[in-house]
Every structure is written in C-alpha cells, then in structure tokens.
Amino acid sequence: MKTDLDKFKFRDEEKAKNILSKIEEAEKKIKLMHVCGTHQDTLVRHGLEPMLKEVGVEIVQGPGCPVCVTTQREIEEMIKLAEEGITVAVFGDMINVPGEERKLSDVRSEGGNVEIVYSVDDAVKMAEKRDEEVVFISVGFETTVPTTANIIKKEPPSNFSILSCNRVIPPALEAILEMGEVDLDGLIEPGHVSTIIGTKPYDFLSERYNIPQVVAGFEPLDLLMAVWMLLRQVEEGRSEVENEYGRVVKKQGNVKAQRMIEKVFEPTDVKWRGFPVISDSGLKLKEEYTGYDARKIYSDILSPLRDKEFGEPEGCLCGGVLRGVIESKECPLFGEKCTPEDPVGPCMVSREGACNIEYRYG
Numbered sequence: 001m002k003t004d005l006d007k008f009k010f011r012d013e014e015k016a017k018n019i020l021s022k023i024e025e026a027e028k029k030i031k032l033m034h035v036c037g038t039h040q041d042t043l044v045r046h047g048l049e050p051m052l053k054e055v056g057v058e059i060v061q062g063p064g065c066p067v068c069v070t071t072q073r074e075i076e077e078m079i080k081l082a083e084e085g086i087t088v089a090v091f092g093d094m095i096n097v098p099g100e101e102r103k104l105s106d107v108r109s110e111g112g113n114v115e116i117v118y119s120v121d122d123a124v125k126m127a128e129k130r131d132e133e134v135v136f137i138s139v140g141f142e143t144t145v146p147t148t149a150n151i152i153k154k155e156p157p158s159n160f161s162i163l164s165c166n167r168v169i170p171p172a173l174e175a176i177l178e179m180g181e182v183d184l185d186g187l188i189e190p191g192h193v194s195t196i197i198g199t200k201p202y203d204f205l206s207e208r209y210n211i212p213q214v215v216a217g218f219e220p221l222d223l224l225m226a227v228w229m230l231l232r233q234v235e236e237g238r239s240e241v242e243n244e245y246g247r248v249v250k251k252q253g254n255v256k257a258q259r260m261i262e263k264v265f266e267p268t269d270v271k272w273r274g275f276p277v278i279s280d281s282g283l284k285l286k287e288e289y290t291g292y293d294a295r296k297i298y299s300d301i302l303s304p305l306r307d308k309e310f311g312e313p314e315g316c317l318c319g320g321v322l323r324g325v326i327e328s329k330e331c332p333l334f335g336e337k338c339t340p341e342d343p344v345g346p347c348m349v350s351r352e353g354a355c356n357i358e359y360r361y362g
C-alpha cells in the first residue's frame, strides 16, 4: 500500500542535489519538451524550472493539457448544445473556457442545464434519473478514455451520449517534431498516458526523428532523473525510449484498457488548438456505437457550426504556448488582461494549463 512516506522518498533533497550536480557537470545546454500538466506543476511548484535552467536545461510544455488543446469549434459545439436545452455534463474547468462570445458558465447562469461532473459515471447516473437528454463532454487523453469506452460498452440509457473531444498523444508529438519550430534534444513522456499505452507507441519517434525519450513519473526526483537520463542519451549519441517510471509503467502498458478503447473508438483526424489537423490524433465512436455519438444525434443543431471558421480569442497566444514556441509570460496578456479569475484563453483556465500554473506558482 502506498503511504505518504513513499512520496517523500521521491522528494529527498540530498538525492536531488546529487542529480543536479551530475547534470551541471555535463556542461551541456539542452532543450526538452514534456506533454503533461502534472509535470509542469511539479517543475514550477517545486522550483525545478529555474534550477535546471541554471545548469543548462530548458524544459518547455507542449500540448499536454487536454482542456487547453480543445478547439474553439468544440467549445462552440458544447455551448450550442446547452443553448438548445440539452443537458451538458462537463468536467469543472471546461465551463470557464471562453468561446467566441461566451462560456458554458454564462449559458448556465442564464438557466441552461450545464452540470459539473467528476466522472462519466456521474453523467450516466444523471441520464438514468432524469427524463432529458444528457451529453457528456468527453475530454482527455488515453488516460481517461478507457473509462468512457467501458461505459459505452455497457450500453447506458438511450438519452445519454458523448461529445468526443478525446485525443491521443503520440501523433501530436510527431506533429511537433515534423513542424520543427522548436529545436528539441529530448522528450519527457507523460506517466499517466504511458500507464495505459506503454512505451512502445513512442518507439517510432526515436527511430524516425532521432530523438531521445524518457517516460517519467511526477515527483521532483522522477523529473530530475528523467532529465539526467535524457542528457546521458544526448552525450552518448543514443535515441531511444527509456522508462524512468518503471514502478508504474510497463512496456506493454495496460493491455485490457487498450482493448477497451479499440472496441469502442477508432482514430480520426482532428485539429488541436494551435495546431493544424493532425492525422489519427482524435478518437470517434465506432459505427456500432453511433447511437451514443452526440455529433450524429444532434447533427441538425450543430450543422450551423460545420463550415464556420473559428479564430483564437483576441490577443491570446495559447497556440504558441502549446507548441512550446513561447513561454506563458511572453504573452502580453499574461497576468494583466488574462488571469485565472478572468481568463482569455484555456491555458489560464485549466489547472493543467501552463499559464494557470505559472500564474499560481511561477
């Protein structure tokens, strides 16, 4: 059983100093990217970011916050459904993400049925109890998709459906490397996602783009070790996928969860905020489950949005933040016009967003 003592084992100051001095001895300047809000939280909250910068390691956050990468079109879809009187069940952060003119929270304050849920199960229970249509806004990466898939497989009531905004991580990493905007020496892979997919889905990136990768846990020592492992790969001219988080992540991942996803969902091309359409980076319900697909069920309601172009909120540079091109503080709106209380872009809304984390701890 895990205890708090396990946690402190990974926050040992002496060990941290040892790893940092080894990184410093290497006297190498490297730039790394991670794709995980929890990694960003650890890096900023524990002050690792400036310490690593001092010894030549810069780490940028990529598209690792599921709320942040959700597009304006998807936000507008949610708002449209709620405006039409359909109950929209959504994770808390999402209701404050600004759409073109307003947020889900505005629709709620005008009497719209926007309900905050903590899991897809809550949304199903809501549908079971109520005589109304309930749409669950399914946002998240590979970590949360198996639970949604499991629910759909069990055939929930017919007044329940999902609006899939789910995405998968490896194609987005390929897009980052293919675009080549940021000169990266290595990737820190997300522990939660890797628990499900394992380490194999990252192999092609190292083979094709000669990029070192390390799957890392979320404690400060996990991240320092991951940086040290990547630095060693760089020094030794290796490009492979290594696993620092072996206590949780296995090479094959969680096969049962992977099968559950494959049974219910199939890959689809989808746009990410700040990115063009990325092939096979989204998940849509398979044909046999279209009875639960809100985009099919409510296609008439959503059709006015189909051919509309959506821009980013005025002045918002979330796209650049999500591609690792700029840091949050480089956005002129940061902390002035854009704060967690009055956010302009999603990176300031979500607690996994780089701007929100920087604002709280930076």
Ligand code: SF4
Pocket (backbone or CB within 6 Å): 315, 316, 317, 318, 319, 321, 328, 331, 332, 333, 334, 335, 338, 339, 343, 344, 345, 346, 347, 348, 349, 355
């Ligand atoms: S500070 Fe606000 S407006 Fe600027 S990038 Fe971050 S979320 Fe977007």
